Amino acid sequence: MTNPYHLTKAEKTPLLLEKLNVLTKFHVSQSTEYRSMIEKGGFQITANSLEEVPFLPVQLFKLLDLVSVPKEEVIKVLTSSGTTGQQVSKIYLDKETSIAQTRTLVEVMKPLLGAKRLPMIILDTKSILKDRKSFSARGAGILGFSNFGRKHFYALNDDMSLDVEGLKTYLEEYKGERILLFGFTFMIWQYVFKESIKQGIKLDFGDSILIHGGGWKKLKDEAVDSSVFNQLLHDQLGIREVHNYYGMVEQVGSIFVECSKGHLHTPQFADVIIRDTLTFEPLSHGRQGLIQVLSELPKSYPGHSLLTEDLGTIIGEDDCPCGWKGKYFTVAGRIPKAELRGCSDTFQGGARA
Amino acid sequence: MKLFWPIEMGFEQAIEEINMNSTFTPFDKEVLLFTQALSKTLVRMRQMPEVVALGYWLRKANIQEMKVKWEEQNKERFIKPRGTVFHIAPSNVDTIFVYSWMLSLLAGNRNIIRVSGKGHSNVLLDLILTELAKPEFEKIAKQTIICTYNYDEKFGEMISEICHTRVIWGGNDTVQTIRQIQLNPMANELAFPDRFSLAAISAEAVLNLGENELNELLDKFYNDVFWFDQMACSSPRLIAWCGKQHEKAKVRFWSAFENKVKNKRYELMAATQVLKYTTSLWLSTETDVRDIENGKYFSRVHVVDVPIEARERHCGGGLFFEYDVEHLSDLSKVIIDKDQTLAYFGFEHSTLQVLVDSISTRGLDRIVPIGQALNFDGVWDGQSFLKSFTREVVII
Numbered sequence: 001m002t003n004p005y006h007l008t009k010a011e012k013t014p015l016l017l018e019k020l021n022v023l024t025k026f027h028v029s030q031s032t033e034y035r036s037m038i039e040k041g042g043f044q045i046t047a048n049s050l051e052e053v054p055f056l057p058v059q060l061f062k063l064l065d066l067v068s069v070p071k072e073e074v075i076k077v078l079t080s081s082g083t084t085g086q087q088v089s090k091i092y093l094d095k096e097t098s099i100a101q102t103r104t105l106v107e108v109m110k111p112l113l114g115a116k117r118l119p120m121i122i123l124d125t126k127s128i129l130k131d132r133k134s135f136s137a138r139g140a141g142i143l144g145f146s147n148f149g150r151k152h153f154y155a156l157n158d159d160m161s162l163d164v165e166g167l168k169t170y171l172e173e174y175k176g177e178r179i180l181l182f183g184f185t186f187m188i189w190q191y192v193f194k195e196s197i198k199q200g201i202k203l204d205f206g207d208s209i210l211i212h213g214g215g216w217k218k219l220k221d222e223a224v225d226s227s228v229f230n231q232l233l234h235d236q237l238g239i240r241e242v243h244n245y246y247g248m249v250e251q252v253g254s255i256f257v258e259c260s261k262g263h264l265h266t267p268q269f270a271d272v273i274i275r276d277t278l279t280f281e282p283l284s285h286g287r288q289g290l291i292q293v294l295s296e297l298p299k300s301y302p303g304h305s306l307l308t309e310d311l312g313t314i315i316g317e318d319d320c321p322c323g324w325k326g327k328y329f330t331v332a333g334r335i336p337k338a339e340l341r342g343c344s345d346t347f348q349g350g351a352r353a
Numbered sequence: 354m355k356l357f358w359p360i361e362m363g364f365e366q367a368i369e370e371i372n373m374n375s376t377f378t379p380f381d382k383e384v385l386l387f388t389q390a391l392s393k394t395l396v397r398m399r400q401m402p403e404v405v406a407l408g409y410w411l412r413k414a415n416i417q418e419m420k421v422k423w424e425e426q427n428k429e430r431f432i433k434p435r436g437t438v439f440h441i442a443p444s445n446v447d448t449i450f451v452y453s454w455m456l457s458l459l460a461g462n463r464n465i466i467r468v469s470g471k472g473h474s475n476v477l478l479d480l481i482l483t484e485l486a487k488p489e490f491e492k493i494a495k496q497t498i499i500c501t502y503n504y505d506e507k508f509g510e511m512i513s514e515i516c517h518t519r520v521i522w523g524g525n526d527t528v529q530t531i532r533q534i535q536l537n538p539m540a541n542e543l544a545f546p547d548r549f550s551l552a553a554i555s556a557e558a559v560l561n562l563g564e565n566e567l568n569e570l571l572d573k574f575y576n577d578v579f580w581f582d583q584m585a586c587s588s589p590r591l592i593a594w595c596g597k598q599h600e601k602a603k604v605r606f607w608s609a610f611e612n613k614v615k616n617k618r619y620e621l622m623a624a625t626q627v628l629k630y631t632t633s634l635w636l637s638t639e640t641d642v643r644d645i646e647n648g649k650y651f652s653r654v655h656v657v658d659v660p661i662e663a664r665e666r667h668c669g670g671g672l673f674f675e676y677d678v679e680h681l682s683d684l685s686k687v688i689i690d691k692d693q694t695l696a697y698f699g700f701e702h703s704t705l706q707v708l709v710d711s712i713s714t715r716g717l718d719r720i721v722p723i724g725q726a727l728n729f730d731g732v733w734d735g736q737s738f739l740k741s742f743t744r745e746v747v748i749i
Contacts, residue, residue, distance in 0.1 A: 033638040036637050040642060041633075041645050041647070063631070278626050280630070290627070309624070
C-alpha cells in the first residue's frame with residue numbers, strides 16, 4: 001500500500017512541477033478560453049517553481065464553462081453548492097479524470113481508514129444522490145467516500161429528520177466493529193448534533209471514525225470551531241475519532257485531511273501555497289493569506305492551479321509530529337465579501353439583503 | 354420600517370398629514386437659510402471628502418447663482434412646486450439623497466425620502482436631523498419625512514399613491530422593481546438607472562505635462578475614480594487614449610498613477626483584489642480584449658471594442674478598460690445609450706462638440722474635465738431637476 005504522505009519537499013516538488021507544467025501546456029492547447037487567459041495575461045507556460053504556475057480564481061468556473069476535452073467525452077459534471085439563485089461552478093470530468101479522482105481519494109484516505117471496507121453511516125439524506133449525471137458538491141462527496149464503506153446507511157430521512165430508530169438498529173447490528181461516519185460539517189451540526197440534543201437522544205457510535213468537510217462558515221456564526229465540534233460530538237454521540245478535510249469541487253484531487261494531530265496535510269499529488277491577499281505574492285510559512293491549491297489531476301478542465309477565497313496558514317513542511325511529510329496547514333475561513341460603495345444597488349440594500 | 358423624521362409622530366400619521374402643509378415658493382428664504390446652515394456643518398467634515406463636496410455645493414454663493422439663473426429662465430412665468438416628492442436614495446453613494454432632496458426643496462416641494470437600510474454612514478443623516486430639529490426650520494421639518502423600510506413592506510405603495518414626483522436612484526433592478534409599484538396618476542417620475550462612464554485623454558497632452566501638472570491631473574483622476582471605489586455611475590471605467598503616442602503616454606500616466614494611489618493609502622480589500630483578477634481573466638476570453646495587466650492597485654484591460662457585456666462585467670475597485678483612437682471623434686462609434694459621463698483631459702471645446710455631434714446613440718449626458726466627474730449638478734442624466742420638480746401655470 002502506498003502512502004501519499006511519504007515524499008519530502010525535495011522529492012515532491014520537481015515531480016509535481018513537471019506534471020503541472022505538462023497540464024498548463026495541455027490546457028493551453030485544448031481550451032481556447034484558458035489559452036486566451038494565459039496569453040493575454042502574459043503568464044509563462046513553463047514555470048520554474050510551483051509558485052510560478054499560473055493560477056485561476058475559483059470563481060471563474062462560475063462565470064465560464066472551462067473544458068479541455070471534447071464535450072462528448074464528459075461523463076460527469078460537478079457543481080458547487082450554492083444557495084438558490086446563486087451561480088454555481090460547473091466542473092467537467094471525463095473518464096480519465098474521474099477515475100483518477102476516485103483513485104487518489106482512496107490513496108489519501110487509506111492511511112486513516114485502512115484497506116478494509118468499514119460499515120458506513122452517511123450523516124445525510126439519500127435523496128441528495130437523485131441525479132446521477134450532475135452532482136452537487138455534497139452528492140459527489142458522498143458518492144466518492146461511499147467507496148470506503150459497506151452496508152451504507154443514511155441517517156437522515158428525506159425531510160432531514162434524524163432516523164433515530166434506524167440508527168439504533170444499525171449501531172446494535174455492528175456493535176464492536178469500527179464504523180465509518182461521513183458527512184458535511186454543517187449538516188452534522190444542524191441535523192444530527194442539534195437534533196439529538198433537542199430530542200434528548202444519547203447515542204454511542206462506539207469505535208467509529210468520522211470524516212467531515214464542507215466548511216465552517218455557518219458554524220463560525222455560532223462560535224464553533226474544530227475543537228469545540230470534536231468535543232461536543234464526543235460527549236453527545238460518543239464519536240471518538242474525528243477528521244476534518246478541506247477540499248473544493250473545483251479542484252479534483254485536492255483533498256487535504258487532518259492527521260492525528262489535527263493538521264490538514266498535502267498529499268504528494270497536490271499542494272497549497274499561501275499568497276498575500278492584496279498582491280498575491282507567495283508568503284512564508286506561518287503567515288496567513290489566500291490559499292492557492294495545486295493538483296496534478298485536473299486534465300479534463302483547466303483547474304490544476306486555483307486561487308481560492310479561503311484564508312489559511314501553512315504551519316510547517318515535512319515535520320509534522322504525526323510523521324506524515326508534506327505541507328501541513330490550517331484554514332481560517334473565507335475572506336470578507338467586498339463592500340464597494342456605489343450607486344447601483346438600492347434594491348439589494350433593501351428586501352433582498 | 355424605521356422613521357428618522359418626524360420624531361413626534363408615527364409614519365402613517367406623518368403620511369396623512371404631510372400634504373396638508375402648504376408648499377414653499379421656489380427659493381424661499383427659510384429654505385435658503387436651511388441650505389446655508391447645512392453647508393456650514395457639512396464642510397467641516399474633513400474626513401469625509403464627499404460630504405465636504407456636498408457642503409461646498411450647498412454654499413450660499415452657489416445656491417444664489419442657481420437662483421439667479423433660474424429666475425432668468427423663468428422671467429414672467431408662473432412657476433409652482435409639484436407638491437410632494439418621493440426620493441428613493443441609493444444604498445451606497447450616501448450623499449445623493451441630499452442633492453436630490455435639496456433641489457426639490459429649493460423648488461419648494463414637500464419631501465419624503467427613503468434612505469438605504471444599509472446606512473453605514475449615518476453621520477451625514479445625523480447632522481441633517483440636528484439641523485432639521487432647530488426651531489427656525491420648523492416649516493421645512495413639517496414637510497419632511499425621512500425613513501427606511503424593506504421593499505416587502507407596503508410603504509413604497511403608500512408613498513407612491515400620495516406623491517407628485519417620484520425619484521428613483523440606484524440602478525436597473527431598483528428602477529424595474531419600483532416601477533411595478535403604482536404611481537399616483539398625477540405624478541411624474543425621474544429614474545436613474547445603471548450608467549457607464551469614461552475618460553478621454555490626449556496622449557500628447559499627457560506627454561507635454563510638467564511633473565507638477567501631471568501630479569495635479571492624477572490627483573483629480575484619483576478622486577474621480579476612487580472616492581466611491583469606482584462604483585459611482587459617473588466614475589471613469591474606460592480610458593480612451595487619443596492621439597498618436599499612446600504607449601508612451603500610458604507608461605508615463607500609469608506608473609505615476611500607481612504611486613499616486615499608493616501615496617493616497619487607498620484601502621485595498623482582498624475580495625476586491627480577487628474580483629479584479631477574476632474579471633480581467635474572464636474578459637480576456639473575449640476577442641475584443643487584446644491583453645490584460647493586473648497590478649496591486651489597479652488592473653488594466655486593453656480592448657479593441659467595447660460591447661455592452663464588457664460594461665456590465667465591470668467590477669469597480671480599480672479596473673480600467675483602455676481603448677486607443679487617433680481622433681476623439683473616433684470614440685463616437687463605441688458610445689452607447691448607457692454611457693453617461695465623459696471626463697476629459699487635453700481637448701478643445703470645439704473638439705468635444707464634434708464628438709457629441711457624431712454620436713448617434715442616446716449616449717453621453719455630461720462632458721466634464723477630469724476631476725469633475727463626480728460633481729453633482731442641477732442637470733443629471735440629461736434632465737433638469739428644478740424643471741422636473743416644478744410646474745408652470747399658464748395664465749392668459
